[in-house]
Each structure stands twice: as C-alpha cells, then as structure tokens.
Amino acid sequence: MGHPASWDALLVLSAAWQLVLGGPHNIVLILTDDQDTEIGGMTPMKKTQALIRQAGVSFTNAFTVTPLCCPSRSSILSGCYPHNHLVRNNSLEGNCSSLAWQKSQEPLAFPVYLQRQGYQTFYAGKYLNQYGHPAAGGIQHVPLGWKYWNGLVGNSRYYNYTLSVDGQEERHGHRYQDDYLTDLITNRSLEFLQKWSRPPFLMVLAPPAAHSPWTAAPGYATAYSTTKAPRDGSFNVHGKDKHWLVRQARSPMANTSIEFLDKAYRERWQTLLSVDDLVERVVGRLKALDLLASTYIFYTSDNGYHAGQFSLPIDKRQLYEFDIRVPLLVRGPGIKANQTRSEPILNIDLGPTFLDIAGLNVSQTAMDGQSFLPLLVTPAQPSAWRTDFLVQYTGEGFPDGDPACPALGPGVSQCFPDCVCEDAFNNTYACVRALRPHGLQYCEFADSQAFVELYNLTADPQQLRNVAQSVDPTLLEALNQRLIKLQACAGPSCRA
Numbered sequence: 001m002g003h004p005a006s007w008d009a010l011l012v013l014s015a016a017w018q019l020v021l022g023g024p025h026n027i028v029l030i031l032t033d034d035q036d037t038e039i040g041g042m043t044p045m046k047k048t049q050a051l052i053r054q055a056g057v058s059f060t061n062a063f064t065v066t067p068l069c070c071p072s073r074s075s076i077l078s079g080c081y082p083h084n085h086l087v088r089n090n091s092l093e094g095n096c097s098s099l100a101w102q103k104s105q106e107p108l109a110f111p112v113y114l115q116r117q118g119y120q121t122f123y124a125g126k127y128l129n130q131y132g133h134p135a136a137g138g139i140q141h142v143p144l145g146w147k148y149w150n151g152l153v154g155n156s157r158y159y160n161y162t163l164s165v166d167g168q169e170e171r172h173g174h175r176y177q178d179d180y181l182t183d184l185i186t187n188r189s190l191e192f193l194q195k196w197s198r199p200p201f202l203m204v205l206a207p208p209a210a211h212s213p214w215t216a217a218p219g220y221a222t223a224y225s226t227t228k229a230p231r232d233g234s235f236n237v238h239g240k241d242k243h244w245l246v247r248q249a250r251s252p253m254a255n256t257s258i259e260f261l262d263k264a265y266r267e268r269w270q271t272l273l274s275v276d277d278l279v280e281r282v283v284g285r286l287k288a289l290d291l292l293a294s295t296y297i298f299y300t301s302d303n304g305y306h307a308g309q310f311s312l313p314i315d316k317r318q319l320y321e322f323d324i325r326v327p328l329l330v331r332g333p334g335i336k337a338n339q340t341r342s343e344p345i346l347n348i349d350l351g352p353t354f355l356d357i358a359g360l361n362v363s364q365t366a367m368d369g370q371s372f373l374p375l376l377v378t379p380a381q382p383s384a385w386r387t388d389f390l391v392q393y394t395g396e397g398f399p400d401g402d403p404a405c406p407a408l409g410p411g412v413s414q415c416f417p418d419c420v421c422e423d424a425f426n427n428t429y430a431c432v433r434a435l436r437p438h439g440l441q442y443c444e445f446a447d448s449q450a451f452v453e454l455y456n457l458t459a460d461p462q463q464l465r466n467v468a469q470s471v472d473p474t475l476l477e478a479l480n481q482r483l484i485k486l487q488a489c490a491g492p493s494c495r496a
Helices: 007-021 046-053 069-078 099-104 110-116 181-195 255-288 347-357 373-377 473-487 491-495
Strands: 026-032 057-059 120-126 148-152 162-165 168-171 201-206 295-301 328-331 339-341 388-393 412-415 421-424 429-434 440-445 452-456
Touching: 026 255, 026 347, 046 255, 046 295, 046 328, 069 347, 110 120, 110 201, 110 347, 120 181, 148 181, 181 201, 181 255, 255 295, 295 347, 347 373, 388 473, 429 473, 440 473, 452 473
Parallel strands: 026 201, 026 295, 057 339, 120 148, 120 201
Antiparallel strands: 057 328, 148 162, 162 168, 295 328, 388 429, 412 421, 429 440, 440 452
C-alpha cells in the first residue's frame, strides 16, 4: 500500500507539461453540497455530463477524506487531512471557521497562493458552516486570498439568508428572481466573468444544492414527482455486524421513514437542476468571452450521502462508500475528451492541482495532497499513483441527549426521522481505504470496544459483511500499522 517512488517522475512530468501547455490557465471550481455518486446523485446533471464529462475526464474513484461539510471543505481549502487542519465538525467549538482556523489555516489555503501568482480570485456561495459567526470575526471577516467575496453566512439555504459581500452585510428574502441562492451565484459569476475577470482567474462557486432544506426553484418544483430512492444494494438492510450506531437503526424501516427519505431524495434532485443550469450558463459565458479553451473546470462535492442504506434514513457522516465517494469531473487545456480514469483522487488533491496549474509545486506548501494534473494531461500509468488513503471522522452528540428524542439518552445526535440516530460522540473513526491490489477498507472506532470494521470491496462492494473477525490476524496487524502511519502523516509523508 502507499505509492511507489515514481512520485518524483510525476513531478518532472508535471513540470514538463507546464511548458507544453503554456499558461497560466484559469481555474473554475464548482463545489456542490452533499451530492452523492452511489445512489444516483449525478442523474439530474445532464448538461453537466455533456459540458464537462464528455468534454474531459470523469474520475470514478474520487473520495472525500471526511464525510461532513465543514471538515471536508476545510480539507479542500487547506489541502490537508483533518488531523492536520484540526477541524473536527460543523461547530465553532469543533474549529469550523474559528479564529484559530483563520489564524493557522486560512493563510495557507490555495487561494492565497494563487493570488500571489497574480490570479484574480472570486468566491460565491457556501464557505464553512460557521462562517460569519460573531465570535469568529463576523461578516466583516473576508478570508485571505479572495478579492471578490460573496460568502454565505452559516449553512446552506436557498432563501432568507445573509451574504458577506466583500465584508459588507447583504440580506436576502424569498423573491425567486432576486434571492434564490443558486441562481444568484450563477448571475454573480457571469457578472464577474463579464466585467472583472482578466486572466488568470480563480472562480469558486459553491451552491447550496443538494443540501437541506431542499428548496427547488419554482420551475423545477414538480420535477421527478414519481422518483423514489433506489431500493437495491444495502437499502433497508440491517447492519447487524457494524458499529452500534448503525446497528441501532430500525430495520425494516418505518413507513414514515421511507416516505420521508423518498421525499428528500426527490427534492435533492430538484435542487440540482438549478446547478445544472449554472454549469451551462458559466460554460456558455466562458465560451462567449473566448476563455473556455484556457480554463480548467472542476466539478465535485464536499461529501456523499445516503437514503435508506443500512436502514439509516438520510445523512452523511458514515464510513461507507455512499458517504465518502464524490463526483469529480474535469475539462480544460490538454485534457482529451470523454475519458474515464480510475486512480483514487482525494479532495485534498484539489488545492495541489490548482497550484500546479499555476506553476507552483506542492512541496513548497504544507499540503498533504498531491497534484493530479499529470493524470489530466498525460497517459500516466496507474502504478505511479497512490493505492490507499486515510478517511477520518469525529462524531458529535448532545451531552444531555437529542432534544427531539430525549428517551435515547446522552451522546447521540441527528436523530430524525423516527428517532433513528445518525451520529454520536463515539461515532469517531479512522480508516484505511485501499484500491490496489485489492479493494479493502479497514476502520477503527475510538470507543470503549475499539470496534473494527473490515470490508473486502472487491468481493462485497455494498459492504454488507464485516470480515474483521474472520480474516488472518496478520492482515489486521498490517492494516493497523498502515493506519497508524497515515494518522501521523504530514505533507510529504502523506504522499509516501
């Protein structure tokens, strides 16, 4: 496991391609919220598939290193695993957009490096869940590296929200034409491209879809009216050999839970149709301004999602494929059309890749990820890439019990619908996810049992059977040692 010494060769290859491709090139990142790949989350994205995937490359093994909004977005910005950026959850106490984060990590985020390289930088949409909190600089705080800033205060919403526009408060109501957040992000990005963009530029667009409260634009409010969550794989299957949090899910699910998750599933798709329009309009404007050929466009999500898998109604936060896999589509200079690649790409690789596009080497930073620009523009052999990686999550729970379900006692949270809990204090785990030579996932929980889950994904892609009790103990020992190494890595050692 790990990756071979050909990392140096990849760096040389990347430098060579910088000379061939010219540049510097523009960068657009479209970052959705809670959009899965495993339960159909890309189905509504017909225009996106045509304009980005068919014009470029789709990575079939793209992952988040932590399946929750703020820690994941912090990993994207910093290029670091959670044990290095120290954002544990979505709370201010969990270091989400805290003063400590602003002091230690924001100065090292990828936009800072790009701005120093002469990039015009533009941000619109959700940033970090606690952004704008009065205890952490409020709306006046504009994160380092952004010249044009339209940051959403707090968590995803579609109406009735506040933006920080270059540090000034801008309140929005419930009028579709003026306030629907996905469309507002679209319109402001087009305005930026039309009025202020001079190459090179970095533009990050972070719409609220497909996060709750799942408010569709009026024109899409009746779409997918008969759609239901997929019933295959692990849907409504009891996770009998899994961590207690998964085992406590009622199985089979109550009808009310199924009705709830089906409605959420439909509404998630409805909200994504506006993101599909965003992609179409941004690509169209880039083309009209003769900028498309010199622009890399990345499309991804902060984490995956589930809807009934292992009888868990709706959420993310779990270690399984449906929560840690994300879409990743890329088009741009030097990328051949209609490609599919299977190398494992992590969200901590985005920042290093953006720096590489700008002519900067990740070894000059504190980032843990690695640039995948060589994979975008060359037929690099898979043996030259990582074969495993780390997934981490720190669980959350109410100290006095979830207010919605007080009978369940302390330490749990996200107990809806029907008091099925999706998180707990001891839902804290670290995993090694390996893709070669075999598909394996080995996870250790920080609980009183030191609970272990192990899956052979080659034989059991739905992760129905935890084989930790039946494999050769020497395999468990080897995976444990690899996990210890990854949990202690920083910078170059995370790429070793």
